[in-house]
Amino acid sequence: MSKVQQLSVSKTSVSKVAILVLAIVFAAGLFVVGFDQGHIFSIVYGEQAFVDLTIHELTHDMRHAAGFPCH
Amino acid sequence: MKSALFILIVIVSGALAGAIHGTVNFAIVEPYLDQAIGIENENLFASGEEDDNPQFWADYEEYRVWQKSGQVLAGIILGVAMGSLFGIVYALSRNSLPGKNDVTKSVILAGIMWITIYLIPFLKYPANPPTVGDAETVVLRSILYISFIAISGFGAFVFYKLSQKLEKSKKYLGLVGYAIFIITAFFVMPENPDEITAPMNLVNEFRLMSVLGVTSFWISIGIILGLFWNKFDNSNSSNGYT
Numbered sequence: 001m002s003k004v005q006q007l008s009v010s011k012t013s014v015s016k017v018a019i020l021v022l023a024i025v026f027a028a029g030l031f032v033v034g035f036d037q038g039h040i041f042s043i044v045y046g047e048q049a050f051v052d053l054t055i056h057e058l059t060h061d062m063r064h065a066a067g068f069p070c071h
Numbered sequence: 072m073k074s075a076l077f078i079l080i081v082i083v084s085g086a087l088a089g090a091i092h093g094t095v096n097f098a099i100v101e102p103y104l105d106q107a108i109g110i111e112n113e114n115l116f117a118s119g120e121e122d123d124n125p126q127f128w129a130d131y132e133e134y135r136v137w138q139k140s141g142q143v144l145a146g147i148i149l150g151v152a153m154g155s156l157f158g159i160v161y162a163l164s165r166n167s168l169p170g171k172n173d174v175t176k177s178v179i180l181a182g183i184m185w186i187t188i189y190l191i192p193f194l195k196y197p198a199n200p201p202t203v204g205d206a207e208t209v210v211l212r213s214i215l216y217i218s219f220i221a222i223s224g225f226g227a228f229v230f231y232k233l234s235q236k237l238e239k240s241k242k243y244l245g246l247v248g249y250a251i252f253i254i255t256a257f258f259v260m261p262e263n264p265d266e267i268t269a270p271m272n273l274v275n276e277f278r279l280m281s282v283l284g285v286t287s288f289w290i291s292i293g294i295i296l297g298l299f300w301n302k303f304d305n306s307n308s309s310n311g312y313t
Contacts, residue, residue, distance in 0.1 A: 014162045018074035022081060022155035029152025033145050035213055060138040060201075062093065062145035065100040065281050067189075067198035069212035 033059045034068040072304050080299040081158030082151055088291035089150015093143035095287040096280075101139065103277040107200035108135070110269055114202065150288060157184060157292050161300075167235075173304065174297030181293030187227040189285055192219045195257055198281040202269050212263060219260055226252050 032040065037056055041049035056063075056070075063070045112131070115121040161168075161180055170176035196216045204212070227249055234245025267274055 014072060014077045015074045018077050019159055019162070021078055022159050025082070026152050026155040026159070029148050029155070033149040033152065034217075037209075057134060057138055058141035059145040059148070061101065061104055061142045062096065062149060064104060064198065064200055065096045065142075065284050066092075066149060067193055067196070067216070067281060067285065069196075069199075069204060069209050069216055070201070071204055071206045071209055 033062060033066070072306060076303055077158070077162065080303055081154055081296065084158070084292055084296040084299055085151040085154015086147050087150070087295050088154060088288050089147040090143060091146075091291045092150060092284055092288035093146020096146065096284040097139075097142050099280045100277070100284055101142070103200055103273065103280055105135075106273055107202045107269060107277065110273075111202040146288075150292070153288070154292050154296070157181065158296065160184065161296060165300075172297070173300040174294060177297030177300065178290075178293035181289045183227070184224075185286065185289040188220050188224045189289065190282075191223045191253060191257075192216065193282065193285075195219050195260060196263055197278050199265075199267070200269065200274060200277040203265065203267050203274065205265050208264050212265070215261060215263070219256070222256050222260075223253055226256070 032055060036059070038050035038053050041052070041054055045052070060070060112121070116123045121127055157180070161177060164180065165173070165176060168176040168179055170179055196212070196219060230245045230249035230252065233248065234242045237244060
């Protein structure tokens with residue numbers, strides 16, 4: 001007696017490179033919106049960036065609304 | 072699914088869900104932010120740090136316009152970031168998630184992540200409006216918040232993996248284990264060191280709106296990524312075995 005089985009095979013195959021790219025996007029985006037206090041622009045503008053807080057002010061309202069500590 | 076397509080649908084899903092989050096915030100959170108900043112201004116005048124004059128209000132209007140204009144943009148950036156994390160977890164867990172199609176699976180995962188990496192950390196370290204929070208403690212508060220998110224998220228992952236090793240009738244022990252773990256962490260982790268000086272009705276209403284805003288993101292990302300995955304993933308196939 002033969003037995004026939006119908007199997008539904010669902011594959012999820014994404015590359016490790018794609019995972020790595022998205023992990024970097026995650027970390028960078030989270031830092032920009034949640035934690036930057038002038039750090040990113042300080043690469044170009046030096047100490048003045050910590051006074052201007054350009055990204056901090058731009059993300060200020062979302063930072064509060066999304067639950068991140070702001071100031 | 073090809074890597075480029077996977078990355079694209081994840082980023083577009085995150086951006087769309089983030090835009091929805093930013094728009095919802097713009098409608099329901101901004102009024103509370105304005106109220107809180109109004110109190111902050113009154114405190115500045117009372118302490119003598121600022122003078123209540125036309126120059127102050129001109130500067131104030133300028134930076135509030137800048138801050139408000141960033142609400143949706145920041146929503147998109149945050150949406151892309153959190154959407155990327157969601158996409159990674161979805162890709163790696165899709166075959167284990169319950170549900171007949173990708174929309175159901177994706178929404179279920181969004182619900183799990185909403186609870187573990189948002190709601191539980193929120194209950195320990197709830198959102199605060201401007202005027203609450205000492206600038207001197209912002210680094211400590213940031214470390215505490217992100218640590219609790221990581222503890223809850225990794226805890227959920229570890230207990231899920233442990234539950235996979237249990238018999239079907241005992242898999243619930245994974246959930247029980249996570250509950251005990253996170254309740255312990257909840258009481259062990261230090262409290263937010265800052266005193267709340269703003270009116271509590273304002274703080275509580277702000278927090279409720281904050282939860283609704285973030286929830287709109289998780290519902291949106293679950294539905295949008297699920298729809299995209301259903302449309303573009305061609306790896307589903309049925310094979311007959313004899």
